[in-house]
Amino acid sequence: xxxxxxxxxxxxxxxxxxxxxxxxxxxxxxxxxxxxxxxxxxxxxxxxxxxxxxxxxxxxxxxxxxxxxxxxxxxxxxxxxxxxxxxxxxxxxxxxxxxxxxxxxxxxxxxxxxxxxxxxxxxxxxxxxxxxxxxxxxxxxxxxxxxxxxxxxxxxxxxxxxxxxxxxxxxxxxxxxxxxxxxxxxxxxxxxxxxxxxxxxxxxxxxxxxxxxxxxxxxxxxxxxxxxxxxxxxxxxxxxxxxxxxxxxxxxxxxxxxxxxxxxxxxxxxxxxxxxxxxxxxxxxxxxxxxxxxxxxxxxxxxxxxxxxxxxxxxxxxxxxxxxxxxxxxxxxxxxxxxxxxxxxxxxxxxxxxxxxxxxxxxxxxxxxxxxxxxxxxxxxxxxxxxxxxxxxxxxxxxxxxxxxxxxxxxxxxxxxxxxxxx
Numbered sequence: 001x002x003x004x005x006x007x008x009x010x011x012x013x014x015x016x017x018x019x020x021x022x023x024x025x026x027x028x029x030x031x032x033x034x035x036x037x038x039x040x041x042x043x044x045x046x047x048x049x050x051x052x053x054x055x056x057x058x059x060x061x062x063x064x065x066x067x068x069x070x071x072x073x074x075x076x077x078x079x080x081x082x083x084x085x086x087x088x089x090x091x092x093x094x095x096x097x098x099x100x101x102x103x104x105x106x107x108x109x110x111x112x113x114x115x116x117x118x119x120x121x122x123x124x125x126x127x128x129x130x131x132x133x134x135x136x137x138x139x140x141x142x143x144x145x146x147x148x149x150x151x152x153x154x155x156x157x158x159x160x161x162x163x164x165x166x167x168x169x170x171x172x173x174x175x176x177x178x179x180x181x182x183x184x185x186x187x188x189x190x191x192x193x194x195x196x197x198x199x200x201x202x203x204x205x206x207x208x209x210x211x212x213x214x215x216x217x218x219x220x221x222x223x224x225x226x227x228x229x230x231x232x233x234x235x236x237x238x239x240x241x242x243x244x245x246x247x248x249x250x251x252x253x254x255x256x257x258x259x260x261x262x263x264x265x266x267x268x269x270x271x272x273x274x275x276x277x278x279x280x281x282x283x284x285x286x287x288x289x290x291x292x293x294x295x296x297x298x299x300x301x302x303x304x305x306x307x308x309x310x311x312x313x314x315x316x317x318x319x320x321x322x323x324x325x326x327x328x329x330x331x332x333x334x335x336x337x338x339x340x341x342x343x344x345x346x347x348x349x350x351x352x353x354x355x356x357x358x359x360x361x362x363x364x365x366x367x368x369x370x371x372x373x374x375x376x377x378x379x380x381x382x383x384x385x386x387x388x389x390x391x392x393x394x395x396x397x398x399x400x401x402x403x404x405x406x407x408x409x410x411x412x413x414x415x416x417x418x419x420x421x422x423x
Contacts, residue, residue, distance in 0.1 A: 016220055020230075021229050021236075023297070024230065026294045033205060034117075035350065036205045039198075039350060041198075041255075041258040044197065046181050046189075052241060054196065054199040056206070056241075057389070058390065058393065059238075064377070065365045065367070065368035065378075067226050067377070069368050071222060072371065074217065074223065075217045076218075077302050077305025078095075078364075080092050080099065083363045084309070091367075092309075092363075095363040098355075098412075099356065100302055101356060101408050102405075103353065104299060106291075106295055106353045109350075110291045110292040111130040111134050111337060111341050115129040117284035131338045134292070134337050138334035141300065148293060155286050155290035158282075158283070162283020165283075166264055166280060167244060176271045178250065180270075186254075196396040197398070203354050205237075253270070262280070264284070265281075300330040301329075303326065303332075304326035304329050352404045355401050356405060359390070361386065362394075364386075
C-alpha cells in the first residue's frame with residue numbers, strides 16, 4: 001500500500017466573537033493600564049494623552065492588518081505564519097522570535113506584578129506567589145481553551161469593576177483638579193520625541209488586541225469572527241485607557257505619575273481617596289493574572305506554529321489528544337517563566353517588549369500590503385501607515401530597550417542560520 005502522510009494534529013474551533021473580544025480585552029487591560037502610565041508620563045508629561053492617541057492610531061492599523069491576514073490564514077501562529085506565507089521564512093521567523101522572546105519576558109513581568117499587588121511582603125515570598133500563579137494558569141490552559149476563556153471573562157469583569165471604582169474615587173474624592181493638566185501648551189511641552197516615546201511605551205498596553213489572531217485555529221467562522229473581534233476589543237480598550245489616563249492626570253498630575261511605582265495608587269492618594277487603594281491592589285492583581293493567562297495561550301500557539309516548521313524544537317508541536325491544546329509548548333513556557341521569576345526582576349521590560357512587538361506588527365503590515373483584492377478588507381494605505389508608525393515608535397524607544405531588542409534579534413537570527421547550516 002502506498003504511504004500516506006498523516007496530517008499533524010490540529011486545535012479545535014471553539015471560540016465565538018464574544019470569546020475573542022474577551023481574550024483581547026484580558027490581554028490589554030492587564031498589560032498596561034496598571035503600569036504603563038508612569039513611564040509614559042515621565043517621557044511626555046500631559047502629552048501622554050497625545051501619545052495615547054498616536055499609539056491607538058498605529059494599533060488600529062496593526063489590528064486591521066492582523067484581522068485581514070487572520071481571515072485568510074485562520075491557523076495558529078499569527079504574524080509568524082503571515083510573514084512566512086507573504087514575505088518568506090526569514091521574515092516569519094523574525095516576527096515569531098520577537099513575539100515569543102519578548103512576550104515570555106512579559107509573562108515574567110506580569111507574574112511579578114500580580115504577586116506585588118497580591119502580597120505586600122518579602123521579595124522571596126512574592127517570587128513564590130508569582131511562580132504559583134504561573135503554574136496555576138498553565139494548568140488551567142492545559143485543560144482547554146474554553147476553560148481559559150471562562151476564567152478570562154471573570155478576570156476582565158472584576159478588573160473593569162476595579163477601574164470603575166478608581167475613576168469614581170478620583171471624581172468624587174475632592175482632590176482632582178484641572179490645574180494638574182496644565183494648559184493646552186503642556187500637551188506638546190515634551191516635544192515630538194517625548195510624545196512619540198510615550199506612544200511607544202503605551203503601545204505595550206495595546207499589544208494584546210491581536211491575541212486572537214495567534215489563536216486563529218480555535219476560532220469558529222474565522223473569516224467573519226476575527227475581523228469583527230479585533231477592532232471591537234481595541235476600540236473598547238482605547239476608550240477605557242483614555243478615561244483612566246485623564247482621571248489619573250487630574251488627580252496626580254504628570255509629575256506625580258512619572259515618579260510612581262503604582263500610578264493608580266498615587267492617583268487615588270492625590271484625589272483624597274486613599275481608602276480605595278485596596279481596590280487598586282485587587283484590580284491590579286486580577287488584571288495581571290488576566291494578561292498572564294492570555295499571554296500563555298498566545299505564546300503557546302505561536303510556539304506550536306514555529307515548531308511545526310522546525311523553527312523551534314519539534315517536541316513543542318504536540319497537541320493534547322483530549323484537550324486539543326499545545327500542551328508541550330505551554331508546559332515548557334511555564335518552566336521557563338518560573339525560572340525567570342525566581343532569578344530576575346523583569347518588571348521593567350515594557351520597552352523591551354514593545355521593541356519586539358513593534359517589529360512583529362511591522363512585519364504584519366508589510367505582509368498585509370501584499371494581499372490581493374480578493375482577501376483585502378481595508379485599504380493598503382493603512383498598511384503603509386502602520387508600518388511607518390511601528391518603525392517610528394521603535395526608533396524613539398529608550399536606547400536601553402533598543403539595544404536589548406537588537407541583541408535579542410541578533411541571537412535568534414544567528415541561531416537559525418547556524419541550525420539551517422548544520423541541517
